[in-house]
Amino acid sequence: MRAERDVRVLLAEDDEGHAELIADHLREGGLSDAVTRFRNGRELLDFLESGDDTRILPCMVLLDIRMPVMDGVQTLARLKSSERLRRIPVIMLTTTDDPAEIDQCYSLGCNFYVTKPLDFMDFGDTLRRLGSFMGIVRLAEGSFAP
Amino acid sequence: MLQRVDTVIDSQVLSSILRDFHALTGIPVAILSTDDSVAGSAGEVGPDGSLASPFALLEDGPDDGLRADPGRGGCWLPVRLDGALAASVFCRVDASDPRAATCARLLVESLRLALPPSASRTELSACLCERSLFFETALDLLCEADPEGRIIMVNPQWERVLGWKPDELRGRRLTEFAHPDDRGALATAGPGDDALAGPSGSPPERAPESEPVVRLRARDGSYRHFHWRARLAGAMIVAAARDVTERVLGEEALKDGEALYRSLFEGMAEAVMLARVVPDPGGGAADYVVLDVNPAFERVLGVPVGHAVGHRGSELFPTADPASFDMFYRVTESGAPESLELYSRRISRHLHVSATSPRPGCFLAVITDITARKRAEMERDRVLAELAGKNRDLERYLYVASHDLRSPLVNVQGFSAQLSKAFIEIKEILDAAPLEPGARERVEEILNARTPRALGFILSSTRRMDNLIQGLLTLSRTGRVEMSEEPLDMTALVREVVGTMRHAVESAGAEVEVGELPPCHGDRNLLGAAFANLVDNALKYRSPERRPRVMVGGAFDGEWVRYTVDDNGPGVPPEKRERLFELFYRGDPETKVPGEGIGLAQVRMIAERHRGTVRAGEAPGGGARFTLSLRLPGPPGDGETGRT
Numbered sequence: 001m002r003a004e005r006d007v008r009v010l011l012a013e014d015d016e017g018h019a020e021l022i023a024d025h026l027r028e029g030g031l032s033d034a035v036t037r038f039r040n041g042r043e044l045l046d047f048l049e050s051g052d053d054t055r056i057l058p059c060m061v062l063l064d065i066r067m068p069v070m071d072g073v074q075t076l077a078r079l080k081s082s083e084r085l086r087r088i089p090v091i092m093l094t095t096t097d098d099p100a101e102i103d104q105c106y107s108l109g110c111n112f113y114v115t116k117p118l119d120f121m122d123f124g125d126t127l128r129r130l131g132s133f134m135g136i137v138r139l140a141e142g143s144f145a146p
Numbered sequence: 147m148l149q150r151v152d153t154v155i156d157s158q159v160l161s162s163i164l165r166d167f168h169a170l171t172g173i174p175v176a177i178l179s180t181d182d183s184v185a186g187s188a189g190e191v192g193p194d195g196s197l198a199s200p201f202a203l204l205e206d207g208p209d210d211g212l213r214a215d216p217g218r219g220g221c222w223l224p225v226r227l228d229g230a231l232a233a234s235v236f237c238r239v240d241a242s243d244p245r246a247a248t249c250a251r252l253l254v255e256s257l258r259l260a261l262p263p264s265a266s267r268t269e270l271s272a273c274l275c276e277r278s279l280f281f282e283t284a285l286d287l288l289c290e291a292d293p294e295g296r297i298i299m300v301n302p303q304w305e306r307v308l309g310w311k312p313d314e315l316r317g318r319r320l321t322e323f324a325h326p327d328d329r330g331a332l333a334t335a336g337p338g339d340d341a342l343a344g345p346s347g348s349p350p351e352r353a354p355e356s357e358p359v360v361r362l363r364a365r366d367g368s369y370r371h372f373h374w375r376a377r378l379a380g381a382m383i384v385a386a387a388r389d390v391t392e393r394v395l396g397e398e399a400l401k402d403g404e405a406l407y408r409s410l411f412e413g414m415a416e417a418v419m420l421a422r423v424v425p426d427p428g429g430g431a432a433d434y435v436v437l438d439v440n441p442a443f444e445r446v447l448g449v450p451v452g453h454a455v456g457h458r459g460s461e462l463f464p465t466a467d468p469a470s471f472d473m474f475y476r477v478t479e480s481g482a483p484e485s486l487e488l489y490s491r492r493i494s495r496h497l498h499v500s501a502t503s504p505r506p507g508c509f510l511a512v513i514t515d516i517t518a519r520k521r522a523e524m525e526r527d528r529v530l531a532e533l534a535g536k537n538r539d540l541e542r543y544l545y546v547a548s549h550d551l552r553s554p555l556v557n558v559q560g561f562s563a564q565l566s567k568a569f570i571e572i573k574e575i576l577d578a579a580p581l582e583p584g585a586r587e588r589v590e591e592i593l594n595a596r597t598p599r600a601l602g603f604i605l606s607s608t609r610r611m612d613n614l615i616q617g618l619l620t621l622s623r624t625g626r627v628e629m630s631e632e633p634l635d636m637t638a639l640v641r642e643v644v645g646t647m648r649h650a651v652e653s654a655g656a657e658v659e660v661g662e663l664p665p666c667h668g669d670r671n672l673l674g675a676a677f678a679n680l681v682d683n684a685l686k687y688r689s690p691e692r693r694p695r696v697m698v699g700g701a702f703d704g705e706w707v708r709y710t711v712d713d714n715g716p717g718v719p720p721e722k723r724e725r726l727f728e729l730f731y732r733g734d735p736e737t738k739v740p741g742e743g744i745g746l747a748q749v750r751m752i753a754e755r756h757r758g759t760v761r762a763g764e765a766p767g768g769g770a771r772f773t774l775s776l777r778l779p780g781p782p783g784d785g786e787t788g789r790t
Contacts, residue, residue, distance in 0.1 A: 015556075017554075017561065018553070066549060098545070100627070116553075116556050
């Protein structure tokens with residue numbers, strides 16, 4: 001659990017409730033201090049593109065798909081086409097499990113795709129395991145890229 | 147040795163024969179009796195018919211051949227009856243002249259006919275005829291008649307062609323056998339015509355240039371067509387008839403056929419143009435010259451007939467699609483028919499042009515105005531595209547709506563779960579805290595009964611709502627997913643689908659039988675989902691009294707292939723059979739059967755995406771039967787493709 005505390009989570013989510021529920025479950029998974037929330041993909045990219053590399057040091061991005069201004073798929077495409085940002089792990093969050101959409105996200109380079117479940121107990125568990133996985137990878141490779 | 151035969155010829159008849167003969171042939175002629183006395187003469191033989199001296203060669207002539215007599219400047223021919231010498235004919239003509247033999251023979255025939263009955267002239271004729279191989283074997287109908295036109299002798303060809311036996315003809319007038327309209331033609335058929343027409347009259351100056359065609363009556367009453375040639379030979383008419391019936395009928399059929407084609411050509415609604423190709427020496431697109439067009443040509447193309455014929459295609463249709471010129475040239479070169487569709491800007495019409503090459507260097511084009519059809523097709527395509535667009539929009543709305551509907555549900559459920567946890571914490575706090583009497587009972591009632599119950603309703607409702615939305619999403623996805631159609635072994639596919647349902651089949655204690663199914667063409671995933679839904683449906687709606695039994699079968703039916711899924715459940719009342727396929731329809735509202743009423747709606751959508759149908763009916767034995775009908779793939783290029 002110690003390793004996960006260092007992972008900063010950047011969450012782009014326009015729905016207040018969803019953001020809070022996600023944050024709650026991340027907190028339960030031990031990632032509470034490091035969750036930063038953005039209202040859309042544009043805000044997230046502005047944050048990542050404007051600062052120095054400390055901002056992209058151990059972090060992972062959670063992207064809602066349907067968002068105003070810039071949606072999750074567009075944001076994913078921008079992240080993965082940037083030489084500097086492409087290694088940040090990206091988890092897509094969506095309320096649907098449309099196979100075409102899943103295929104599109106994976107082809108753009110997303111690392112994981114999570115359907116927003118109604119049972120957040122499972123969701124918290126998933127994220128927790130994901131966080132552990134990333135911590136292990138980071139420790140093993142000295143990098144956060146899977 | 148020659149045997150002398152006494153014969154008597156009436157001197158007047160003899161003189162008449164000789165005169166006619168001389169008039170006809172211009173050949174001087176004399177008849178010598180068997181005692182070498184001159185029986186008669188005509189022409190320059192002698193003013194009184196006398197000859198200078200008897201014929202020394204008369205006695206030792208071995209046969210009937212024509213003999214030259216250079217001393218007298220002519221030739222002579224013996225006349226025989228029953229092999230005995232009857233008379234000699236002297237003609238002052240060169241024996242090598244082909245006319246000589248013919249004329250002499252004609253005269254001999256005339257003499258024979260002029261012989262009195264005692265000389266058995268009929269027998270003589272018959273004898274002569276029989277001896278004549280030519281007469282026997284001739285393909286023409288040959289006939290000898292007396293000057294009255296009464297038949298004396300016919301050859302066997304008469305019977306073969308017309309069915310008349312010689313005995314039936316002998317003694318009857320030839321005109322009796324001619325078609326009433328052709329009796330005149332029979333009478334003008336040669337120098338003998340007057341004799342045929344009647345006993346009097348004078349011979350015509352010359353024969354007609356070509357033989358008339360006359361119809362002669364056969365024994366069965368029908369008529370056949372003959373070229374007819376008749377000549378007077380002395381006192382006898384010799385006639386020949388050549389059967390030309392087949393040719394005449396063929397010509398008539400040809401004329402009829404030509405008339406038929408002409409009327410077709412004139413009357414058809416399509417424009418027809420016959421033209422000759424003019425190759426371009428420069429190697430460019432060929433031109434053509436119009437040879438003939440039909441009246442529809444003007445109606446369809448707006449070019450008057452008189453203006454079209456004789457003109458070049460490039461002058462008449464300067465803006466025509468060069469493809470038509472190229473096609474005409476190809477068709478004329480190869481002879482293989484071709485057709486194309488084009489749009490004429492000049493007349494604002496769509497045209498179908500087909501071309502054949504009826505003879506070298508020419509082509510025949512049939513031009514049909516297909517504007518109405520083309521416009522209907524374009525309108526149909528526009529409506530179909532609009533409909534497809536609307537369907538796409540609807541499915542997109544459905545998708546967006548279900549997505550957005552689900553988003554608040556996530557909150558309702560997520561925060562309800564948080565509330566549940568919060569109440570548990572409150573309860574733990576209150577359990578440890580001192581409370582006034584009465585207050586603890588109220589708090590416990592709220593925290594142990596009312597709150598869990600309220601949250602239970604909230605959670606079960608959100609779950610149900612989530613299921614409904616998932617159903618909508620599934621349906622929307624079924625409508626939007628890109629189809630990949632391929633030939634499918636349906637027996638294998640459906641058995642595979644049923645295999646994946648083993649758990650459901652076993653827990654229902656059911657028996658599922660998949661027969662040999664006809665193959666079809668479609669999307670593997672969608673059709674698999676359709677059968678999974680139908681089988682699942684059959685397992686769910688089962689009769690409590692019986693072990694569930696599901697039968698999947700199929701057969702070709704015309705251009706359709708029909709698959710059936712039969713069960714032994716309670717069946718579906720006829721009034722509910724159509725509603726079954728509506729979204730969220732669940733039949734009996736009190737049913738305990740799980741589900742949201744999505745499956746059959748999805749089956750219908752899959753059927754429709756395959757241009758097919760699904761219907762509910764009754765299975766043999768009273769259960770439900772679902773029939774999924776799919777169209778067999780049409781011939782290539784029929785333009786019908788799946789919606790994608």
